[in-house]
Amino acid sequence: MTAQIRIVPEDRFAELIKVAEVAFGEDIGDDLVARVEKVADKQRFLCAIDNDRFVGTSGVFSQHLTVPGGDVAAGGVTFVTVLPSHRRRGLMSGMMRAMIDDCHSRGEPIAMLWAAEGAIYQRFGYGMATNCVNLEADTRAMSFTRDWPREGSVRLVPAGEGVEIVAPIYEAARSRRSGFLGRDQNWWLGVLPDPEKDKKGGEARRLAVLEVDGVAEAYAVYKTKAEWNQRGPASVLTVEEAMASTPRGTREIWRFLFEVDLVRTLKTWRLPMDHPVFSLVAEPRRLGTTVGDGLWVRIVDIAAALEARRYGLDGHGQGRLTFDFDDRYCPWNAGRWSLEVSDGRARVIRTSEGADLALDANDLASLYLGGFGATALAVAGRIVELKPGSLARADALFLSALQPWCPQEF
Secondary structure (H helix, E strand, O other): OOOEEEEOOHHHHHHHHHHHHHHOOOOOOHHHHHHHHHHOOHHHEEEEEEOOEEEEEEEEEEEEEEEOOEEEEEEEEEEEEEOHHHOOOOHHHHHHHHHHHHHHHOOOOEEEEEOOOHHHHHOOOOEEOOEEEEEEEEHHHOOEOOOOOOOOEEEEEOOOOOHHHHHHHHHHHHOOOOOOEOOOHHHHHOOOOOHHHHHHOOOOEEEEEEEEOOEEEEEEEEEEEOOEEOOEEOEEEEEEEEEEOOHHHHHHHHHHHHOOOOEEEEEEEEEOOOOOHHHHEOOHHHHOOEEEEOEEEEEOOHHHHHHHOOOOOOOOOOEEEEEEEEOOOOHHHOEEEEEEEEOOEEEEEEOOOOOOEEEEHHHHHHHHOOOOOHHHHHHOOOOEEOOOOHHHHHHHHHOOOOOOOOOOOO
């Protein structure tokens, strides 16, 4: 390996982002680079450099992730690429090693990412922590299961406005599910419509807010693409994010989205398996659902990560598990551990007692946010039950009442 891995020079940060997009087969504008710079700690972005030319890229966003009953510091791994000219030289492995070690040294118990290809990251101990449900719905076939009365009104908020309206709604949704990311003002700039683009006529995003008796209960960020064919209008509406603080808000914001004039197809992605829209509509098959992988998680510090969340469907679980943990990539995690839960809180220590379960880093990552059960992983040949009844006990402790949901890629 002739290329060297180092922290990106600050004056070449924009170049790093553009090289990453070349590797992904995309092209980005200066506006996206500027938004990334606003939320990035540049000391956490790495380059692989060969003869002063970037041939590999990677970075970590300093983030917070909701976990069942809590919130934990997490490193959001992003922009991981190696140019085709420098593949199979150990550059990606070197950057991943540096990023995991950086998370560990900063006291972040979790690393996480969205995977271009899941097989790549399982080598480093990542496990699929959430599903990602995508819709391509026929809007003309959308009706609700019940004849709920229309409530509230929707208004379009001008570009550059609305953070103070939507942030509390997002936080209310975030408090109910694991998998959400914390957002500050700079993160919101990348989610909401861009006022500069809007002035130039180049902004496609719109922000709709649902209000009931003057109180905002839901919002949606969406785009529309005008299409026409021999049968008339055939426009496509893409929902980038729709959130609500109440069941009524969820129902009415989706009613609005399904009924936008001239639209025949609604698309969206990154929904959880149990999103309310599947229970609202009378013809769920017409939603055009596909399912894939969502957020991938890596346990960096096993004791800190497990002690950061609550256990049991009501957050007040009781029980004890011991498990043999195989973690070759982060050897400080490997060994036999005891998880003792009282009133939903865990104490995690090393033990020499006989183990109830055997699992590895990928398995624990899938369990961690509560979206996958121990029994389901055992049926797949992943987790091994060493003592009868241990899988059921693990399910009772780890599973969540609501599926984890990460609505934002990074």
